[in-house]
Amino acid sequence: MCELLGMSANVPTDISFSLTGLVQRGGKTGPHKDGWGIAFYEGSGLRVFHDPAPGVESKIAEFVRKLPIKSETVISHIRKANRGKVELKNTHPFVREFWGSYWTFAHNGQFKGIKEESLGDFKPVGTTDSEYAFCWLLGKLKKKFPDRPRNEAELFRAILKFVTELRTKGVSNLLFSDSKNLYAFCSTKLSWITRKSPFGKARLLDADLTVDFRKVTRPGDIVTVIATQPLTSNEEWNPFSPGEFQVWRKGRIVFSNA
Amino acid sequence: MCELLGMSANVPTDISFSLTGLVQRGGKTGPHKDGWGIAFYEGSGLRVFHDPAPGVESKIAEFVRKLPIKSETVISHIRKANRGKVELKNTHPFVREFWGSYWTFAHNGQFKGIKEESLGDFKPVGTTDSEYAFCWLLGKLKKKFPDRPRNEAELFRAILKFVTELRTKGVSNLLFSDSKNLYAFCSTKLSWITRKSPFGKARLLDADLTVDFRKVTRPGDIVTVIATQPLTSNEEWNPFSPGEFQVWRKGRIVFSNA
Numbered sequence: 001m002c003e004l005l006g007m008s009a010n011v012p013t014d015i016s017f018s019l020t021g022l023v024q025r026g027g028k029t030g031p032h033k034d035g036w037g038i039a040f041y042e043g044s045g046l047r048v049f050h051d052p053a054p055g056v057e058s059k060i061a062e063f064v065r066k067l068p069i070k071s072e073t074v075i076s077h078i079r080k081a082n083r084g085k086v087e088l089k090n091t092h093p094f095v096r097e098f099w100g101s102y103w104t105f106a107h108n109g110q111f112k113g114i115k116e117e118s119l120g121d122f123k124p125v126g127t128t129d130s131e132y133a134f135c136w137l138l139g140k141l142k143k144k145f146p147d148r149p150r151n152e153a154e155l156f157r158a159i160l161k162f163v164t165e166l167r168t169k170g171v172s173n174l175l176f177s178d179s180k181n182l183y184a185f186c187s188t189k190l191s192w193i194t195r196k197s198p199f200g201k202a203r204l205l206d207a208d209l210t211v212d213f214r215k216v217t218r219p220g221d222i223v224t225v226i227a228t229q230p231l232t233s234n235e236e237w238n239p240f241s242p243g244e245f246q247v248w249r250k251g252r253i254v255f256s257n258a
Numbered sequence: 259m260c261e262l263l264g265m266s267a268n269v270p271t272d273i274s275f276s277l278t279g280l281v282q283r284g285g286k287t288g289p290h291k292d293g294w295g296i297a298f299y300e301g302s303g304l305r306v307f308h309d310p311a312p313g314v315e316s317k318i319a320e321f322v323r324k325l326p327i328k329s330e331t332v333i334s335h336i337r338k339a340n341r342g343k344v345e346l347k348n349t350h351p352f353v354r355e356f357w358g359s360y361w362t363f364a365h366n367g368q369f370k371g372i373k374e375e376s377l378g379d380f381k382p383v384g385t386t387d388s389e390y391a392f393c394w395l396l397g398k399l400k401k402k403f404p405d406r407p408r409n410e411a412e413l414f415r416a417i418l419k420f421v422t423e424l425r426t427k428g429v430s431n432l433l434f435s436d437s438k439n440l441y442a443f444c445s446t447k448l449s450w451i452t453r454k455s456p457f458g459k460a461r462l463l464d465a466d467l468t469v470d471f472r473k474v475t476r477p478g479d480i481v482t483v484i485a486t487q488p489l490t491s492n493e494e495w496n497p498f499s500p501g502e503f504q505v506w507r508k509g510r511i512v513f514s515n516a
Contacts, residue, residue, distance in 0.1 A: 044383055045346025047308060063321050088303025097354055100381035121379055123358035125302055 002092070002108045003032055004190070005076040006175040006226040008182040008248035012042070012070035013223050017202070017211045019065055021231040024206035025078055026055020032078035035091040038064060039104040040071040044179045046102040050091040072250065073182050075175050077106035084128035093176075094131045096122055098138050099148040101178045105134040108228055109171030109187060133172070137162050156255040159183060160245045167243065175226060182248040184226050186240030192226045193237045194251065202232040222251030260350070260366045261290055262448070263334040264433040264484040266440040266506035270300070270328035271481050275460070275469045277323055279489040282464035283336055284313020290336035293349040296322060297362040298329040302437045304360040308349040330508065331440050333433050335364035342386035351434075352389045354380055356396050357406040359436045363392040366486055367429030367445060391430070395420050414513040417441060418503045425501065433484060440506040442484050444498030450484045451495045452509065460490040480509030 005022045007015050019038070027033035033054035040047045047069065051060045055078045077092035084090040092106040107130035114129050120139025124131040140162050141155075149155045163185040166172045174185040184190060195202075197220070199213035217223075226248075230237035240246070247255035263280045265273050277296070285291035291312035298305045305327065309318045313336045335350035342348040350364040365388035372387050378397025382389040398420045399413075407413045421443040424430045432443040442448060453460075455478070457471035475481075484506075488495035498504070505513035 042346045045308075045349075046383075047346065048306065050303075050305060059325065067317065088300045088305065091303075095353070097381065097383060100383055102383055123355065125304075125355060125358055125360055 002077055002079045003030065003228040004106055004108050004173060004175045004226070005074075005231075006182055006184060007071070007074040007223065008251050009072050009221070009223040010250040010252070011218070011221050012072055013221070014068035014070050015074045015076070016065045016068040017204070017209070018225055018227070018231050019061070019076060020209055021204040021206045022076060022078060022227070023055035023058070023061045026058070028056040029206040030078070032080040034079040034081040034086045036061060036076070036078040037091045037093050037106075038074065038076040039093045039095065039177070040069045041073040041177065041179045042071060044101060046095065046104070046179065048093065048095055048104070050088055052086050052088050052091055073177050073179065075104050075106050075177055075182070082110050084126055087126070089126035090128045090131070092130060094134050096134070096138055098122075098142065098178070101180070103138065103176065103178050105130070105174070105176040107133065108173040108189075111166070111170040111172065114169050133166055134176070137166065153255065156247050160257055163245060164243065173228065180249065181254070182226070184240070184246045184248065186242060186244045188242060189228055190226060190240040191230050191237040192224060192240070192246070193230070193235055194222065194224045196222045196251075201234070203234050205231060205233045224248055224251045260335055260337045261288065261486040262364055262366050262431060262433045262484070263332075263489075264440050264442060265329070265332040265481065266509050267330050267479070267481040268508035268510070269476070269479050270330055271479070272326035272328050273332045273334070274323045274326045275462070275467070276483055276485070276489050277319070277334060278467055279462040279464045280334060280336060280485070281313035281316070281319045284316070286314040287464040288336070290338040292337040292339040292344045294319060294334070294336040295349045295351050295364070296332065296334040297351045297353065297435070298327045299331040299435065299437045300329060302359060304353065304362070304437065306351065306353055306362070308346055310344050310346050310349055331435050331437065333362050333364050333435055333440070340368050342384055345384070347384035348386045348389070350388060352392050354392070354396055356400065356436070359438070361396060361434065361436050363388070363432070363434040365391065366431040366447075369424070369428040369430065372427050391424055392434070395424065411513065414505050418515055421503060422501065431486065438507065439512070440484070442498070442504045442506070444500060444502045446500060447486055448484060448498040449488050449495040450482060450498065450504070451488070451493055452480065452482045454480045454509075459492070461492045463489060463491045482506055482509045
C-alpha cells in the first residue's frame, strides 16, 4: 500500500510542511520506502519529481522541500510496492497529456484483473496496476468526450462513474488532477482539512515540527490538504466516506457526491 | 533561438561536464536565459527537470549537476524565447507518452505557419511553435503506425520524411527520443562527437573546467554527445550537414541519411 498527499490552494503555496511529514513515512515512521514522487502545477505547467529511493533518504525530496516550490495544486505519493518492481517508471504520480492539459494520477490500493480491461489511446510505460488504471480512466473519458465538455458537472459525473467502476476491482484511493481541479476518490481511507483565516499552529505527527500558519499566510488564503492519514496531531481532519468523490479548485470544494 | 544538448551512451553516464558548459550559455556566455530543461532516461523511465529561470542561475541546474544522475539517453535545452512566453509550460523538452514509451522533444529554431497544420491525438499545453510541431510529428506517426512498427528502418524513414517536412516551415534543429533511440535532425546547426577508448582530456569552451575521461570511464564505454555548437575547445566535433538525420542507440549510430 502507499500514502497519498494532495493540496489545492487559491494562492501559490508551498507544501514543505506537509511533505516533511509525509516523507517520514517513506522508511522512518512508515513502511512506504519503495520510492516517492510529487507533481506541482504552476498554471497549466507542471513539474514532476520522481525518486525510486525511500522518501526519507531521498536527496530529491530534501531538495524539493528546501526550494520550496509554490503551487496551487500538488499531488504526492510514497510507495510500498505490491505490483511492479521498484524503479523509476513505476513511481507515482503518472503523467499524461489529455485535452491539452497535463493530467497526473496517484493511487493507494491494489486492483485485481485491471490488466484484462482493454485500453484506449493511453498506454502504460511501467508495470503497475495503478498506471494501467490511469490509462484506462483517460481512455474511457476520451471515448466519451473527444473534447473536454464545457459543462463541468457532466465531466465530474462521468469521472465519478468511472472511478466507482474502478472501485469494484480493488482498493482505489485516488488523487488526480488536470491542472484546473484536484480530484479525490476514497475507496477505504482518505482525509481532508481546509486551512483558512483565522489560521493557527499545526504540529506534525511524524516529525518534531510545528508551523504557525499565521506567520506564513495572508487573510484571504484558502488551502486544502488531502492525505491518506492525517498529518498533524492538533487539528481536526475530516474523513472521507468510502465511495466519496470530491473535486477541489483553488482550495474550495466544487463537486461532491456526499 | 536556443541551444540543444543530447547524449547517447552504452552505460549510464553522467552529463554534468557537458551540462556545466551548456548552462553557461544560459545567461553568461550566451543569451539563452529564458529557461532550460533536461530529460534523463533510466531504462524506459524518465526524469525531467524544467526551470523558467536562466540556466546559469538555476538552483535546479545546480542540483542536477551535483546529484549527478546517470543515464543512457539525455536531452537538454536552453531557451531564448521567440514564440511563447517565458513560463514553465513553454520550457523544453516536452514529453508525451506514445506507443507505451515516453517521448521527449527539444527544438532550436522557429516555424512559420506550423499552427495552421491540423493535429492528431496529441495537443499542446503551452503556446510554443516547438511543442506544436512535436504534437504534429507524433500525430503523423500515430496515424501512419497505430502500433510501433517492428521494422525500425521503416520507422526511421517515416520520421525522416516528417522532419524533412517540418524543415520546410522554418529552422528546425531537433533532438528527440523514445527512450530507445536518440533522434537528431539538423536544419542549420548541430555537431556531434563520440568519445571512446582511448579516452583523453576535454576542456570546456564556456567554463574553466577540464575533465580527464580516463579517470571516469571504463575501456568499453561509448558516449556520443550532440550539441548546437561544440562544447569543448580541444576536441574535434563533427558538424551535421543541413538536412542530415541521425539515429543513435547506446552511443552508436544506427541510421543516417548522410
